[in-house]
Amino acid sequence: MTTIKEIAEKSGYSSATVSRLLNNDPNLSITADTKNKILELANKLGYWESHQGKKIKPTIALLYRVNHQEQLQDEYFISLKEKIIETTKSQGIKMEVFEDINDLINHASLFQGFLGVGSDEISINSLQKLHKVLSNGVFIDTNPAPNLFDSIKPNLFLTVKDAINQLLKVGYEKIGFIGGLGQKFDHIQEKDIREIAFKEYITTRNIKHAPMYVSGPFSVENGYQLGKLAAKKELPQAFVIASDTLSVGVLQAFNEAGINVPRDVAIISINNSDVAKYVSPPLTSYNINQEEMVLQAISMLTDLIMRPNRPYEEVNVNTNLIVRKSFIPKK
Structure with a gap:
């Protein structure tokens, strides 16, 4: 069983720092580079396999891709963005929003993973570059690169x-x-x-x-x-x-x-x-149900950060019919 002491010795950081990070101490102040090194070592040593009840609160990015040309067209993704911000805040997860993928690539070392939202066009070359520097990612609603990242979608x-x-x-x-x-x-x-x-x-x-x-x-x-x-x-x-x-x-x-x-x-x-x-x-x-998709996406991302070698996943969330006047179904 991998211990905090073992991770501390091999990482070169104190047992107190490692313990506070792995136990989600909100008052811990360490650099993103330190956080990434400790979490990477914990993954390599199999810490999460022997502590399956534990979860981490990573520092993540939100890649938000909309063109802002039509308000109603963007309303769905604006709502998704607001729910992500609200949910991460309530869970004590730090998050920064990026609208340009190259900007996120340049700042990838600050994060342990990212969530992706939006419909604006994106190239596979840019996604491959992002994967090289930040491989832990979950796209919500659509996934432009299912061989590189997780996704959760409405069915x-x-x-x-x-x-x-x-x-x-x-x-x-x-x-x-x-x-x-x-x-x-x-x-x-x-x-x-x-x-x-x-x-x-x-x-x-x-x-x-x-x-x-x-x-x-x-x-x-x-x-x-x-x-x-x-x-x-x-x-x-x-x-x-x-x-x-x-x-x-x-x-x-x-x-x-x-x-x-x-x-x-x-x-x-x-x-x-x-x-x-x-x-x-x-x-x-x-x-x-955007709220459910966001909750599951955060859970998937956390799991991916803790188990980066697992297969990529695609999860579908079912919808439900809200009846109004344009059509009344048969009871």
Whole structure:
């Protein structure tokens, strides 16, 4: 069994310093370099295996990547950021926010790990550089490099399947989809998981009339344009819309075209953002539990710092439907 005395002797620091660090003394004042050296040695000596009930409070960074071009589009990630700041503060974890990955790379030695949030484009080259200097990282909601970092995400594949099932239960046979493009990684445009899930599941359920309108960003303006396009075509009985932000634009377009929701077409949205309650009609929307994702992400990061050689993990958190007026499911 690895002891604090053994770590102290091999690290060159006093037993008191090592003990205070490993027991999360909030009043301990040591440099980031000292902290990293002691924790690295504790990992090598297998300290955590023989003290499995213990947890550490690391000093971490938050890599926050948003483009600030659309307020509602960024609202989801702004909310995530606020919950991360609130949770780390309540747990006594020190954290610094970075919006530029190169800035974080240059200051990596100050931290034991990082959390990643946001949808702005990022290159695999930058992520590889970050991994070399700060390998312990957990991305929340999306993971641009699953072979390099952990991630925790909402289970959007299951969410879309459940939405289709809810619509089928009330007898709808014509179900459409409105969505945006997925993220870009290294200039490669990926398909959004919600679009993939919809295409796959309508085939599984043998839904013949399933129009899809997918293009552009997850913004109100793009939702408006897609809604205008859908309004000119034969409407399905319901739409699954990939985000509340898009839904706001779609509702504007439908209102201008004289299309009544839910009388003419029902809508199930995703995100359950604050705006979902205040549009007309209020949106039935799947709630993404950001608080739970943040708690699990911090736990995953702490575990990764203590066991850096374990396999990388991807965790999915299920959503729950919040019923409002745009669609009433069958009880």
